[in-house]
Amino acid sequence: MEKNNLYITELIDKCTNCGNCRIVCPVFKISGEEIYSTRGRINLVKGYLSGDINTSKELREKLFVCLNCRQCLEFCPADVEYSEIIKNAKSRLISRNKIFDIKRSILEGIFSFKPSSSDIFFMLLRKSGHMLYKNHSLNYFGKTIFRLAGINLAAKIPEIPVGNFFNMGIRHETKNDRGIRIALFTGCGGKYLYPECTDNFVRIVRSKGIEILIPKNQVCCGNPLSYKGLLKSADKNINANTKAFNSLIDIKLIVSLCPEAGNLFKELNSEDPKLSLRLPVKNWIEFISEYKIEFAPKYDNSVLFHSCPGCGHTDLYKDLVNTIYADYTKVPDFTADFCGCTELLDRSNYDIRHKIARSFYEKNCMGKADYVICSSFECIEHLNEFFTSSNLPVRAIHFF
Template identity: 25%
Template sequence: MKNESLSLCVKCGTCRTMCPVFRVTGEEGGVARGKISILQALYNGDTRFSEETLDFLNRCVTCGSCEFVCPRDVPFLEIIEDAREKAVDDGQISLAKKIALKLISGNKGIKGTTKLAHLIPGESGLNFKIPLINRHIPKPGKPLDSILPDYSPSTGRKVFDVVYFPGCAMRYLYTDTAKHLVTVLNRLGVGVYLDFGQKCCGFPHLTAGDRKTFNTLSTHNSDRFSAFKGKADYIVTACATCGSALKNNYNLPMKVLDINELLVDVLDVHFGERTDGNGLATRFHHPCHLLKHQQVKTQPERILSELSDYEEMAGSDFCCGFGGSFSVFEGKLSRQIGDKKAKMVKQSFAEAGIKKEVLVTSCPGCMLQLTDSLKRNEIHVPVKHIIDIIFEQMEEPHD
């Protein structure tokens, strides 16, 4: 723990304005400055790791909202990761979390977990212990490595090649979206490499304090990426969490780009303005790991403004409450945050009229959480990845 980082916080409370946990619970221990006060007491020897202390540490989505608005640039994510690492080193981690982290550290474990989550009915007794089981999740289809080749060449004039890192959710749950991404890039002159020997990006392990496993996964993936040096120009992802991990915690031989950055900043793709918005009304949920971790905001907004009747949603940057393992081990709190977000979505579409309404985002984790939150609140608005919107518009005939 870096004491100088803790001392940067002047307890101004600005973080309270954006923290999703605080805005739901109103508890000082739920917000960044409250956690920092607890950690200062812990490292000064005034207190020790207790069940209550660990509870406060775990009640953090690691969305980065506090850092995003902090006037002192307090590196809270680094602080919380270090504190959780110390807790893990001290043996303060539940058996359930150990098992979960172990399962997602290998591809076979992830594949089996997604199938299990779909097969177990919500009314089973397991729902209490594994909240994710009773959520609305897409039915796992065939793994991506069984439906896409290692390399998909461009179908038009070739511009360059990229390595696509799909991440766990795209590889095993949202496989159609992953296929759409490859198709879209191929049509734009981009060849796409896929390396199915890569594993989880390790972000869930890092934020849980299991730095040892994160280092193992990041080293493995980095070595695999090195094989594409000289063959591909960029590493591309369409998962905000994976993008954050690769950009901020890896040392890679190529530049990492979110798909929105590639389309707008590099390829400068324009889809043409539709005077009627193509009969489609869209709002965009800014994934925390994309906006607050990678500073990507205007690119998806430009794309949607060209493809639809797009308006910025009030609370578009408010965390959806997923947070990976947070949604499993803090299920009730995760759902409460999701309910708050769902109300924002409903209000935003209140004036959409007769147009087809779609909530768009650019992270599979957010897609899962938002779909579940909207269905639970009986708000009948579909949730789609921005790549799916682009693919559908490319497929439709236009005058």
């Protein structure tokens, strides 16, 4: 829900202008300009709310170039709720600027709370993505959809797997039952883009005697919508997910395959029952660590493990890597550097994201690796887009 001006102004007033956030803001580090830093954006929003700065293309560009990596939050001594400020500023900006309406409807169509319409939109996107790369005589349609949705034309959408989308709504029973039942939130990545990872995760967890239910009516967590300032639509999605998960019985906890969605669910306001979850939520890494679920390494090749700071739990990821390679003479390297992912649906930040990916690639000597194994689907999408468009042979894949 969009908050009122007074509330946002109070959040802004907590900022002491110390500039600490500039040390970590990747967009500032690449551009070197104050206006592209966290502090710069906060001051822009301040001017916008007070009427000193008008709605303009430039204002939109400065606000939307923030990658939502959340690193500045960790470094702010005044605990300024920057995400709340920027989300609300974007919401005001787009609701007062009708030029973004087509984009908004497409995004709402793709990520809307109705699972059937999301299915159709995703299918359409993936089909058009394939047209772009496989059939040049048909690619105009695909390019138009990509452009309208604000998706980068260099983005490569993976093949639709055999059997199309993951079989939702199924209770995956197990033989050596430990009496633990969990509900799985797959996220858009686990449902539409990488259902084979969901399959692998389910297989591994079931083999350890834990039963999994994948609620049928779950929808996109709403993060892509709120990043775009579509706060009302994001709330509808949260509402649909709370309904889908709060109605479950006999379930111990909710596990999220998408770390960003898991973090969002944990932060839900517990005062509003329509927007909060009854069951405890854990990200997949917390669940795997707590229940000591072991699995074999996916690759013997030269690999590098990666998890972005926004996913959190860096120590748990490191421990997991050490555990799964315990019998090997060399444990692969792990990096928690920000790779430039998030906000993938905004083409205006394409150059910044690619510059960050380039420095991530060079700093971590990725030329030597065959695979980068990532904790989040977003990193995989972003890094593979960078690797393929830069003709680099390394590929990003998931832990599962």
